[in-house]
Amino acid sequence: MSTASISEEELVDKVLAGERVSDGDALALYLLPLNVLGALANHRRDLAKRESYNGRGEQVVTYIVDRNVNYTNVCNVYCKFCAFYRTEKDHDHYVLSHAELEEKLEELSAIGGVQVLLQGGHHPKLGIEHYLEMLAFIRARFPHINIHGFSPPEFHHFSKVFGLPVAEVLRLFKEAGLGSIPGGGGEILVDRVRTRISPLKANANEWLGVMEEAHALGLKSSATMMFGHVETLEERIEHLRRLRELQDRTNGFTAFICWTFQPDNTVLKAEPVGSSEYLRMQALSRIYLDNIENLQSSWVTQGPKIGQIALRYGASDFGSVMMEENVVSKAGTSFRLQAQEIERLISDAGYEPRRRNTWYDLMPLEQSAVHI
Numbered sequence: 001m002s003t004a005s006i007s008e009e010e011l012v013d014k015v016l017a018g019e020r021v022s023d024g025d026a027l028a029l030y031l032l033p034l035n036v037l038g039a040l041a042n043h044r045r046d047l048a049k050r051e052s053y054n055g056r057g058e059q060v061v062t063y064i065v066d067r068n069v070n071y072t073n074v075c076n077v078y079c080k081f082c083a084f085y086r087t088e089k090d091h092d093h094y095v096l097s098h099a100e101l102e103e104k105l106e107e108l109s110a111i112g113g114v115q116v117l118l119q120g121g122h123h124p125k126l127g128i129e130h131y132l133e134m135l136a137f138i139r140a141r142f143p144h145i146n147i148h149g150f151s152p153p154e155f156h157h158f159s160k161v162f163g164l165p166v167a168e169v170l171r172l173f174k175e176a177g178l179g180s181i182p183g184g185g186g187e188i189l190v191d192r193v194r195t196r197i198s199p200l201k202a203n204a205n206e207w208l209g210v211m212e213e214a215h216a217l218g219l220k221s222s223a224t225m226m227f228g229h230v231e232t233l234e235e236r237i238e239h240l241r242r243l244r245e246l247q248d249r250t251n252g253f254t255a256f257i258c259w260t261f262q263p264d265n266t267v268l269k270a271e272p273v274g275s276s277e278y279l280r281m282q283a284l285s286r287i288y289l290d291n292i293e294n295l296q297s298s299w300v301t302q303g304p305k306i307g308q309i310a311l312r313y314g315a316s317d318f319g320s321v322m323m324e325e326n327v328v329s330k331a332g333t334s335f336r337l338q339a340q341e342i343e344r345l346i347s348d349a350g351y352e353p354r355r356r357n358t359w360y361d362l363m364p365l366e367q368s369a370v371h372i
Contacts, residue, residue: 008032015040015287018047026237026288034280041283041314048286048293049316053354053362061311061351062294062360063342066115066148067108067323071096071134075121095123098137105142108323111339114357116142117182117320118149122157122201128169131158132176139177146358147177151184152210156202167213174217180358181214183224183257189242190235197230208246215252220359223253223292227281228260228273236281240288247291254360255294255317258285259301275306279313286314294360304337308345317356318342 006014011028014021021029029037049057072095096104105116116138138147150158150173159166170178187194189204202210211221223243227236247253258281260273278298286295297315299307300322307318321339337345339355346353355363 012036012040016043018044018290020290021288023234023237023241026240026284027233029287030233030280030284034276034283037280037283037287038313041286042312044287044290045295045314045316048290052293052360056352057316059352060354060362061316061318061346061349062354062356062362063318063320063339063346064115064356064358065108065111065113065321065323065339066117067104067113068117068119069096069101069104070120071101071118072120072123072126074123095126098134101134101138102141105138105145109142109145111321111323112355113145113321113323114363115146115148115320118147119151119154119182119184122154124161126161128158128162128164128172132172135173135176135178146179148180148182148358149173149178151182152207153185153202155181155210155214156206166210167217170210170214170217170219174219178219180254181211181219181221183211183222183253186224186239187226188231188235189239190231193229193231193235204242208242211252212246212250215246215250220252220254222255222257222296223247224256225258225281225285226261227258228277237288240285244289244291247289251291253292254358255296256285256289256292257296257298257319258282259298262301275302278302278306279310282310282315283313299337304341304345308349311346311349311351317360318346318353 005024008028011025014025015029029040032040046058049060051057053060074093074095108116135147135149138145155166155169158164158169162169185201186207187197189207191203194201194203211223214221225236225239243253243256258278260278282295282298289295294317295315296317296319297307297310299310299319302310311318321337321342343353354365357363
């Protein structure tokens with residue numbers, strides 16, 4: 001992959017004009033001083049949000065009140081970067097009951113939550129009835145909470161275990177109550193990398209294929225990238241390109257989130273990259289992904305202060321209150337924020353904080369944390 005053949009001044013003008021950048025342009029942009037790259041990303045953020053929220057999107061930063069519920073920690077793909085999974089032989093393995101799910105969602109509902117991020121390990125023995133009953137139970141008991149559930153690798157796993165095409169599994173899950181799909185398991189969408197860090201999990205084409213099938217059924221999704229392990233810069237850009245190409249076809253991604261690999265308690269060992277590298281990649285992603293409107297700040301891995309700074313490096317969303325988080329925290333990161341703290345961080349950065357739902361519609365203003 002060659003760098004851009006145009007001058008730095010021409011490249012900056014191209015970004016300011018809102019034009020699509022090439023892979024070579026992206027390599028050249030990555031080399032710019034961080035403050036310059038951040039300013040360009042902030043400009044592209046404003047361009048992306050200019051028409052939203054009655055023309056006020058540039059001033060608004062959104063967030064959502066949700067809870068991550070991991071319905072099981074049993075998994076048979078043994079990803080080297082994961083400290084969460086267990087086997088059925090481990091004493092602390094579990095599968096949540098309906099009663100346990102209900103308790104967690106009652107707590108979420110009590111604080112005004114509107115989404116549950118439902119994900120688990122690749123359990124080798126749970127049949128389709130287990131999942132359909134779980135979805136139907138949640139939809140019946142908590143119709144006001146969207147089920148944002150199951151990553152593409154989970155659907156690839158389900159297809160094999162159930163003996164059904166991915167599209168049929170998606171259709172049945174949607175009928176049972178699934179509302180949208182998180183972008184988990186994306187890591188880096190390059191098979192050289194995936195073979196190194198998660199050889200038993202869905203490959204790049206399979207991950208993208210699940211998303212394309214989901215978008216065709218009207219299920220919106222987020223997109224993600226976990227970087228800072230064994231990948232190269234060129235492979236990060238290839239990952240972004242594959243997301244942008246799919247978004248050109250489907251327009252099904254609502255948001256993009258990137259974060260850095262968290263190495264504690266994992267088999268995969270890599271030198272952690274710093275916050276400046278996180279900000280650089282988020283800014284580059286904002287410029288490159290010209291067809292995905294929303295970028296989330298990853299305060300869960302970077303901490304509240306960097307999460308706040310990221311709002312000036314292309315992010316337009318502060319992610320989630322995340323009432324519960326079990327996966328990243330197992331790898332050594334345990335930041336927590338309440339809604340009031342999120343709104344303060346957004347306000348202090350010079351933006352108007354607003355709650356949203358899964359599809360980036362604003363919640364009524366009276367539901368803001370400052371009114372509770």
